[in-house]
Amino acid sequence: MNFDLAILSLIIAAGSIGAILFRDLVHSVLSLAVTFFGLAGVYLRLGAEFIAFSQVIVYVGAVAILALFVVILTRKGERAAESRFSADRLLPLAVCSMLFVGLAAAAWSSSIKSRPELASATASMRQLGRELMSSYVVPLEVLGLLLTACMIGATILALNDDRESNPDEDKPHSSH
Amino acid sequence: MLPYLLISSLLFSSGLAAALLRRNAVMVLIGIELMLNAANLNFIVFWKYGPGPATLSPILFVLFSIAIAAAEAGVGLALILAIHRHRQTTNVDEMDSLRG
Numbered sequence: 001m002n003f004d005l006a007i008l009s010l011i012i013a014a015g016s017i018g019a020i021l022f023r024d025l026v027h028s029v030l031s032l033a034v035t036f037f038g039l040a041g042v043y044l045r046l047g048a049e050f051i052a053f054s055q056v057i058v059y060v061g062a063v064a065i066l067a068l069f070v071v072i073l074t075r076k077g078e079r080a081a082e083s084r085f086s087a088d089r090l091l092p093l094a095v096c097s098m099l100f101v102g103l104a105a106a107a108w109s110s111s112i113k114s115r116p117e118l119a120s121a122t123a124s125m126r127q128l129g130r131e132l133m134s135s136y137v138v139p140l141e142v143l144g145l146l147l148t149a150c151m152i153g154a155t156i157l158a159l160n161d162d163r164e165s166n167p168d169e170d171k172p173h174s175s176h
Numbered sequence: 177m178l179p180y181l182l183i184s185s186l187l188f189s190s191g192l193a194a195a196l197l198r199r200n201a202v203m204v205l206i207g208i209e210l211m212l213n214a215a216n217l218n219f220i221v222f223w224k225y226g227p228g229p230a231t232l233s234p235i236l237f238v239l240f241s242i243a244i245a246a247a248e249a250g251v252g253l254a255l256i257l258a259i260h261r262h263r264q265t266t267n268v269d270e271m272d273s274l275r276g
Contacts, residue, residue: 092196103185
């Protein structure tokens with residue numbers, strides 16, 4: 001295990017565990033952005049440069065910032081005294097740790113872990129562009145359609161529908 | 177390739193933990209994003225350390241997966257905003273009704 005990979009895995013582990021444990025949601029989301037950065041570093045190390053840069057642009061630049069905005073916008077309904085974890089936490093914790101141990105043991109005991117690196121596994125931008133415009137042109141177009149539909153759907157969902165609401169509904173629900 | 181596989185299993189387990197343990201709906205969505213990232217990392221690792229002649233399909237698959245995850249995050253966060261406007265909560269334990 002090399003030094004740079006050790007640092008990257010430390011960043012990823014600290015970021016993802018911090019995202020679960022931080023009490024403040026803003027800290028959780030920023031910790032998640034750190035995880036995504038570390039993951040981009042791992043992609044760079046594996047020779048997938050384009051994926052690394054899309055990871056930074058899409059995840060750090062868009063998803064994490066969008067989550068940050070939603071956290072800030074929905075903050076006022078939050079009650080500080082509440083626990084950040086669900087009521088039932090022992091079983092999920094046991095399931096997750098068992099899953100990690102199982103996956104790590106499976107990777108550890110498998111024969112593929114000593115497989116050498118493929119020398120032919122390189123992805124230049126030119127090759128990727130050619131593939132996207134030839135064999136993968138239909139998925140690319142479908143993806144464009146999907147993203148447009150998502151953009152319209154998200155806008156409609158987040159639109160303020162003030163017309164239908166009467167003034168009583170603006171108050172917070174006092175039940176629960 | 178063992179360290180990469182350990183990283184991706186840690187990412188998947190912590191994503192599952194975030195989705196199952198946290199109360200806030202934003203954190204549930206973020207946990208799902210972490211799990212998707214673990215899958216993407218596995219795609220790239222098995223591309224780099226695969227058995228055969230390398231093709232570009234895994235890279236393009238990850239590219240499409242990133243785009244779909246971004247779309248999912250956008251719609252999911254818009255849904256959380258809409259639910260917050262109607263119910264004044266982002267707690268998944270309190271989202272127990274299908275009526276608006």
